[in-house]
Amino acid sequence: MKKVIIIGGGAAGFFTAINVKELNPELDVTILEKGKDVLQKVKISGGGRCNVTHACFEPKELIKNYPRGKKELLGPFHQFMTGDTFEWFDNRGVPLKVENDNRVFPEANTSQAIISCFTELTNKLNIKVTTNQNVIDIEHQNHSWKVITKNKNHQCDFLVIASGSGKKIWDLAKKLNHKIITPVPSLFTFNIKDPRIFDLGGVSVPNAIVKIAKTKLENSGPLLITHWGLSGPAVLKLSAHGARILSEKNYQYNVIVNWLGMDSDEVLEMLNNFKKKLSKKHIYLRSPFSNLPKRLWERLLNATKISTNANWADLSNKQLNSLSIQLTQGLFNANGRTTFKDEFVTAGGIDLKEIDFKRFESKIHKNLFIVGEALNIDAVTGGFNFQNAWTSGYICAKSIAENSIL
Known part of the structure; x- marks a missing residue:
């Protein structure tokens, strides 16, 4: 036998x-x-x-x-x-x-x-x-x-x-x-310490675009904020495809996040429309984008240095441009990775x-x-x-x- x-x-x-x-x-x-x-x-x-x-x-x-x-x-x-x-x-x-x-x-x-x-x-x-x-x-x-x-x-x-x-x-x-x-390592999350996402563990968006600066690496999908940085399918897929490139960078690189998964010009146009339609509304009251959680919206407004007392009508063109960049081209510094030890x-x-x-x-x-x-x-x-x-x-x-x- x-x-x-x-x-x-x-x-x-x-x-x-x-x-x-x-x-x-x-x-x-x-x-x-x-x-x-x-x-x-x-x-x-x-x-x-x-x-x-x-x-x-x-x-x-x-x-x-x-x-x-x-x-x-x-x-x-x-x-x-x-x-x-x-x-x-x-x-x-x-x-x-x-x-x-x-x-x-x-x-x-x-x-x-x-x-x-x-x-x-x-x-x-x-x-x-x-x-x-x-x-x-x-x-x-x-x-x-x-x-x-x-x-x-x-x-x-x-x-x-x-x-x-x-x-x-x-x-x-x-x-x-x-x-x-x-x-x-493949399939890992990005370790990021940044005031825009600090203490927002569990907050997620359904369709973000995530890129690694100065590379061709890019992926889209659900994005999750964790207590150590960024995770979710968009990040995990990106880490898999970029496993060797990110290893060569010793896991220190810049991440570009488009929280809305939309074109920046389109977002800027929407912000201008919000300014007109919601002119007397307090800008911190709620997120005007249905897929962007309020807590994250507030952090991005803070990063744009928009006053907590501001109404939509108070925003300058420069502030609207800066907010559009935060929403679609946010730059985050990754330093290290976290792997799923069991898997x-x-x-x-x-x-x-x-x-x-x-x-x-x-x-x-x-x-x-x-x-x-x-x-x-x-x-x-x-x-x-x-x-x-x-x-x-x-x-x-x-x-x-x-x-x-x-």
Whole structure:
């Protein structure tokens, strides 16, 4: 009986193992997990609900959400796509639902639905799951693999690296002559100390435009003020696409914020109209822009040095111009970053040029497969990293199942 060892007891590892066994029940499949528990990232993802994928059903659109791996994933997404993910889980008793922002979760609204699905299937299919198996070395021996842990030596015909991002596994891959793209943080928030946003944690706008000064980096979407700076989808997506550039800047750069997501000339025209229509109204009374919270509006007025007693009629053209700039071209100094420690994502990993993406197999070593975030592939927030895990895991499993029959 041919043996398959999968290093990593996370989403990609379990998905690969289950599909290998379902496609070829004759194979002996073992998952090696270095920790005492499996599927921990699945458990905490999506606030404990597990953001399984994203409701984007066109491969050419889906790949736009992968700052690294965009070109390489186009072909694989034609083999196993978002719709296939829906069908896979539905067929195994875990129906999925699409939320208003197109994120996809289990209908049960808990990550435990995914965890239970995986653990029950591994038991049913007689897949061995062993914990506390810290891999310390990998050896290629003729046509087989030897995986050495602190507890035991494992021999196999097919080896899958599905351990996510981590220096230890990348060092082992380097020893096997794979090139490692140096990892840098992705998906982080901007640390900003500025009186305009101080103590406004929790205040948000629905459609801001955020740019990094003196670069081409720009993104739009919901923007959230936190106690440490700026966050929300607009910032997280920007951090993912600009991961390497911002790392090179040592996380010190200027951020340009358009709070309204509107053209500055259009905003200036609106301000002039407000001056005419609301001339006798106190300018601090309320925000004239429905999507701009009152507390933020007051801070931007203060930054423009507009008197707290001013009416709209009191504003000069210079003040209106300055206010328009605060609303659409606010300049903030970022100094540092804050990452999601539990859901840490990196840009970096095994060089994509060394992988056959029709099979997710190493071009350097036959029967060595690499899936998920161990590769230099990462995505923006919203379920895209999991979709990469499902796609790479399924294609890898199919390749192993077919190879084992030859």
